[in-house]
Amino acid sequence: MHSDPGKSVVAVPPLARNADLTLNIKANAALIRHLEAGGVSTLMYGGNANFYHLGLSDYPRVLDMLLELAQPSSWIIPSAGPDFGKLMDQARYLRERPFPTAMVLPASGFATDAGTADGISRFADALGKPVILYLKAESYLSVASVARLCDKGLVSAIKYAIVRDDPSRDPYLSQLVTAVDRSRIISGIGERPAIQHWRQFGLRGFTSGSVAIAPRLSSALLAALKAEAYDEAQRLREIFLPFENERDGINPTRVLHDGVTLAGIADMGPILPLLSNLDDAERARVAPVARELQMRDAALAKAA
Numbered sequence: 001m002h003s004d005p006g007k008s009v010v011a012v013p014p015l016a017r018n019a020d021l022t023l024n025i026k027a028n029a030a031l032i033r034h035l036e037a038g039g040v041s042t043l044m045y046g047g048n049a050n051f052y053h054l055g056l057s058d059y060p061r062v063l064d065m066l067l068e069l070a071q072p073s074s075w076i077i078p079s080a081g082p083d084f085g086k087l088m089d090q091a092r093y094l095r096e097r098p099f100p101t102a103m104v105l106p107a108s109g110f111a112t113d114a115g116t117a118d119g120i121s122r123f124a125d126a127l128g129k130p131v132i133l134y135l136k137a138e139s140y141l142s143v144a145s146v147a148r149l150c151d152k153g154l155v156s157a158i159k160y161a162i163v164r165d166d167p168s169r170d171p172y173l174s175q176l177v178t179a180v181d182r183s184r185i186i187s188g189i190g191e192r193p194a195i196q197h198w199r200q201f202g203l204r205g206f207t208s209g210s211v212a213i214a215p216r217l218s219s220a221l222l223a224a225l226k227a228e229a230y231d232e233a234q235r236l237r238e239i240f241l242p243f244e245n246e247r248d249g250i251n252p253t254r255v256l257h258d259g260v261t262l263a264g265i266a267d268m269g270p271i272l273p274l275l276s277n278l279d280d281a282e283r284a285r286v287a288p289v290a291r292e293l294q295m296r297d298a299a300l301a302k303a304a
């Protein structure tokens with residue numbers, strides 16, 4: 001298992017379940033094979049896999065399935081939390097397994113900056129390893145608190161996912177890249193802001209949900225960024241926008257979950273409550289867009 005955040009696009013895939021909500025091992029295997037065949041070797045199981053609602057009784061089974069299904073050369077990053085009790089309970093299962101790190105899901109509400117920093121420190125101590133921070137809102141952790149956690153050696157990487165109308169105007173990110181080593185920060189909002197985060201803020205990697213449908217196209221975008229081929233990167237980014245627009249218009253996690261099924265990659269089945277699958281009208285809207293993205297990706301495979 002490698003542990004280099006810039007080696008591949010960091011996929012944030014959905015998790016497949018059967019009708020009775022048990023794990024669908026065959027469908028999860030098919031999705032992981034699809035990603036790995038498309039050049040993706042880092043798979044982060046977090047929001048899109050709905051780890052927010054994963055019970056402790058299910059957690060070790062999910063961790064073991066992911067370890068079994070991924071290639072030994074791939075890097076699986078599970079997440080934990082978001083609440084403090086779950087973080088500390090899950091640390092026990094994580095530390096018994098060979099994960100180089102885990103991502104802390106961000107709590108929203110009923111938390112303070114100081115309390116969140118304290119909770120993350122205690123989780124990293126219990127895990128015995130530095131963790132990945134997931135910054136999704138400015139109110140979650142101040143830049144000073146993030147820098148202190150990094151200085152204490154408790155953070156291996158940061159998934160930066162604060163959405164801006166204009167990603168090039170981001171005072172929090174501007175402060176962050178001066179306060180911590182920017183090579184630790186990964187753009188965490190998919191293909192849409194990845195080029196601006198790369199060029200303007202020096203972030204050297206990105207996470208993606210839509211990579212679960214189009215791993216070759218997303219990997220080609222990362223390769224274009226690494227080669228400083230920015231026109232090509234822009235062309236590739238635009239291929240993702242129709243699907244990303246549906247995700248942003250309905251719900252990013254729900255559209256991705258059912259989009260993978262509708263694109264014919266693997267049957268993701270029901271999404272774990274408290275989320276719900278798309279309704280019929282939403283499925284009718286998303287299906288052609290998901291299929292188009294999958295076909296563009298397949299065309300790239302044929303051309304290679």
Ligand SMILES: N[C@@H](CC=O)C(=O)O
Nearest residue numbers: 012189190207208209
């Ligand atoms: N939220 C983004 C990146 C993954 O975390 C997406 O789902 O595309």
